[in-house]
Amino acid sequence: MLTLGIDIGSTTAKCAVLEDGREFRALTLRDSGVGTDGPQAAFEDALTELGMSRGDIDCVCATGYGRAMWKDADLRASELTCHCLGGVFVFPGLRTLIDVGGQDAKVISIDVGGNMAEFVMNDKCAAGTGRFLDVMAALLHRTVDSFAEAAARSKSPASISNTCTVFAESEVISQLAAGAAVEDVIAGICRSVATRVGSLARRLDVKAPVCMSGGVAKNAAVRAALSEYLHVPVLYDERAQLFGAMGAAIYAAGRRSKE
Ligand code: ADP
Numbered sequence: 001m002l003t004l005g006i007d008i009g010s011t012t013a014k015c016a017v018l019e020d021g022r023e024f025r026a027l028t029l030r031d032s033g034v035g036t037d038g039p040q041a042a043f044e045d046a047l048t049e050l051g052m053s054r055g056d057i058d059c060v061c062a063t064g065y066g067r068a069m070w071k072d073a074d075l076r077a078s079e080l081t082c083h084c085l086g087g088v089f090v091f092p093g094l095r096t097l098i099d100v101g102g103q104d105a106k107v108i109s110i111d112v113g114g115n116m117a118e119f120v121m122n123d124k125c126a127a128g129t130g131r132f133l134d135v136m137a138a139l140l141h142r143t144v145d146s147f148a149e150a151a152a153r154s155k156s157p158a159s160i161s162n163t164c165t166v167f168a169e170s171e172v173i174s175q176l177a178a179g180a181a182v183e184d185v186i187a188g189i190c191r192s193v194a195t196r197v198g199s200l201a202r203r204l205d206v207k208a209p210v211c212m213s214g215g216v217a218k219n220a221a222v223r224a225a226l227s228e229y230l231h232v233p234v235l236y237d238e239r240a241q242l243f244g245a246m247g248a249a250i251y252a253a254g255r256r257s258k259e
Pocket residue numbers: 008009010011012013033064100101102103104129130131133134144145146147213214215216217218219241
């Protein structure tokens with residue numbers, strides 16, 4: 001049995017194809033999300049990688065911010081459910097998952113049975129989300145992918161005290177104008193995201209093991225600062241940005257096997 005999860009996010013589209021609920025056969029990602037041709041492209045990439053067509057897939061489950069727009073879905077499931085399933089698949093025994101995507105951040109408490117127990121979410125403010133990093137990367141004429149390496153070169157991270165993205169932009173400009181090294185400013189930006197996400201997480205009882213998912217998880221500087229803030233190791237897997245799509249494929253497999 002083949003199940004496909006498609007995660008239509010605010011900035012990216014991801015697909016995962018799972019065989020018999022056990023092994024991932026294809027994982028694809030496109031850097032354009034809801035309202036673009038990214039979801040269709042990620043879907044077609046997955047089928048092309050497998051040399052298959054839609055008819056070969058037993059069940060398609062859509063998740064993510066744009067899941068309602070995927071007309072071809074057999075099922076739909078929330079991002080919370082799917083990230084939780086993806087996280088527990090990769091890290092059995094996981095108790096806390098911190099998902100930081102393009103426009104929101106979610107922290108999920110998971111019980112010993114691997115089910116979501118509680119969650120908190122920030123979808124009101126760009127600070128503490130990928131959007132904050134995207135804005136800062138554009139301001140600094142860099143890519144978000146280059147941030148972790150730049151932050152690692154910092155000897156004295158700048159303090160970015162403004163919690164509002166718009167004010168933080170002015171703060172970054174004035175720090176650079178005052179002679180701060182760009183790597184110190186970038187390290188400060190990464191810490192600022194980690195502090196915002198960490199304070200969201202502290203609204204729950206953060207139990208280890210903890211992992212990060214979503215695109216921002218790819219940034220080692222954010223992960224390290226989050227781990228320091230929460231006083232707990234933060235696990236990472238290179239498929240972290242795909243946990244939602246993987247979880248959607250797992251959800252579909254679970255539903256089909258009960259039929
Ligand atoms: P969504 O599902 O909302 O589209 P994703 O989980 O795919 O979000 O994450 C997208 C976000 O990840 C973008 O805002 C981008 O800034 C961020 N991102 C991608 N790569 C990196 C990276 N290497 N370091 C930090 N952030 C990253």
